[in-house]
Amino acid sequence: MCTEAEDALRTAASPRKRDEEGRCGCADAEDALRAERRLLWRAPELLRDPAAPARGTQKGTSTNVTLYNMLALFFVYVGTCGCADAEDALRAERRLLWRAPELLRDPAAPARGTQKGDVYSFGIILYEILGRDGPWGRTHLTNAEIIGRVRQPIGGVLFRPPLSGLAARPSVLAVLNACWSERPDRRPDLRLVRLRLKDMHAGMKTNIFDNMLAMMEKYASNLEEVVAQRTEQLVQEKRRTDDLLHRMLPRSVAEALKRGERVQAESFSCVTVYFSDIVGFTKMAATHTPMEIVDILNDLYTCLDAIISSYNVYKVETIGDAYMVVGGVGERCARHAAEVGSLALHVLQAVPGLRMRVALAEPPRIRIGEQ
Template sequence: GNQVAIKYLKNNISSHFGKPSIIAEFNTMKEMKHENLVQFFGVCIVSPNVCLIIQYCRKGSLKDLMKSDVDLDTMFKLSFAYDIVNGMEFIHKSNLKFHGNLKPSTCLVDSRLQVKLTGFGLWEFKYGNQKKFVPLENPVHEEIYWTAPELMRHLGLQVNGTPKADIYSFAIIMWELMYNAKSGPYQDINLEPKEIIMQLRTPFQGEPLRPVLCDMLCDEKINVVLKACWNENPDRRPPFSSIRRELRNISPESHANILDSMVEKLEKYANHLEEVVEERTDQLTAEKIRADKLLSTMLPRIIADQLMAGKSVEPQSYSMVTVFFSDIVGFTSMCSVSSAMEVVTFLNDLYSLFDDVIKLYDVYKVETIGDAYMVASGLPISNGNQHALEISTMALHFLGAIKVFKIHHMPNETLAIRIGIHSGPVVAGVVGTTMPRYCLFGDTVNTASRMESNSLPLKIHISQCTADILFQAGSFELEERGAIEMKGKGSHKTYWLLSKQGFNPPLIAHSSPHANNLKQQTEKLGMVRVAEKRAHTTLTKTMMTRVDM
């Protein structure tokens, strides 16, 4: 079957469809068959869905094409002009005698880039009488730019058009084609649409108002044709048969047959589409990278990859991880004497510093809530007992970093934080869909939070479970704090983490809004960390080899 387009009519005139004159209009339209005319299939007269059923043109209208990014060369433009001329010549020789509504929006383009004309005929069916009525008061001025001046002078009367008026309309369309006018034929004239119509209707002394011509922008021969076609005197406008001959003489490919012209059209259009597709693909790829990067900051990489692959992420139990909490000492008092902007700037500076530090460790930043900073290690990929060592070393690094941290709006104040660490089992999973978060659940999280709330300024408070792992490692200096009462937990023996053998965290010179030498310091520490891991891996392999022997 044929693909069709449906054009609904604003006026409900279905009651007139049985008139002999309207039936005659239908018959005339059915006979109008030409390769450059949109084929008429029929009408629907059932109110309120009165409409025309016509041939579907995939590329839209010439107006759409001119406004798009498609790069049309002279060959393309002249080919479109040929199509319009051929269609108009057929109409002028038919019983209709004229088009009466020729403009870029009534020049449709099919999938083969061939222009097909529409919008003609059926005057009585569409308007309820045999003449089209153009209102005198408040017309849509931009919609009558293509109307010949002699017809504009009849605004308020019932008038359809004339063959000579069609030639004027063609000239305006061709000017838009040749001059790449995306905003209408009078885009270079600094007048309001109403003023333009007034000058077209009533020319002042001298040359009548027309679109601007320039021999440097368009072939001089084409400009000559345009001048002839929009002549103020309708009798001096050439017929479409003469225009077709002139265009053939102008065209550098005048010897090419229709098939060659069509093939070249399609090749050029296909090449342009490939460029557009490549450009859009690059944009899509860039957006995907940005989206992936954003998602990776919200979720662990392995979890983000699963979600982006369309897979569901099931909650998972971990037998042993280490959880870190910190908060800012005196944060409430600071907020009471600081503006909201100062508080936001301060937190951004501090947490940006912390974010740069944790990049050096096998840890995952779970979240920040107000002045609380939560980090975990040992998930979503288990790392043996390394989680406690990673978190503990990172905590020491945090204390070293804030010693030189300056509060921008309180330069004389010293920043202090409390830190609490605990190791134990947790359940982790993704919560939410609009803003998915990777959350940890279990008593281990609550205990780590209690360790932080019972800590002291510039102290790292760790539980017995974490201390046992650090004692096994043998490179951390701990001090027993003793038994303390924790809300909801009873009495627990805890420790202070003091230092790590051979570890001297770099003192990062920080000035708001960013640390000046953070990158250099972290790069140096990063190299040290890589060397440590390599040595640890080598030692482990050596020990395993000796056991095997």
């Protein structure tokens, strides 16, 4: 690319210029990948003039690739300058993840890198775009360990990002392997890389407006899925809220409050009250830890809550091992005594066979009284 074009690109897209102008609609490719945005990209061979001197960008990383208006990717750091801000050690080390192995090994390598080194860096960026999992995928290795294994392969085995599980066509995988060749002279130039990647655009139209419409349709489809997921989450949350409200208040009162109605106080001349507690609970509390007692009560109350859901009664309170239920309130019921009596018999049958998380010396027994 000519010097004038380089200067224009460097001026328009440098980080300092973007900060001054509110990033002018640009975003780092790494940020876009992290946000899972869809990318319409072109190989950076457009930034190269085959007749230009062989020199590289040196900083060919996804953090140095700008995404213009979500339409195209371009390298924006073309070389370095003396006024560049100093980078801390960790940031500088991370940038080496994209650097070609021959440049890592050669302390006298040109600061601007090489064109063949850029091909290797582009392969890492392409892998990052396809995998959406960073420049080296999911790995337990540190940046320093990765750089060390690229610089000096262990046992003569070259170390490259893993391709297993990468959802890409065989032709794309072949391009990645070619870009990562250990010998720079065997790496294709970026113009050839673009030609080999043409099948990635199969089915896409050459008109930019058609491409934009296709992307908008996919965004709309994705938006519908997101709305459906959020709606389902809202329904589940409403269900949990209703369940909690019904546990706290009689169903008739809870439904009235949900409708925004004012609940009038009522008087009930005749109701049936159920009380129960655990036989020998004091001794049980003395022989078990506090957390075990919590588990015992939780298992018992879960069982009783499931039982009373089948009866026209209302649970008023649980205090310690005491359990209080009332029949004939909330929804008036002429058979409230029979309902509570049937509930008591059901509980007496269910509790002795209840399986608890805490081992007890003897099966649990429950004492019930009605009034």
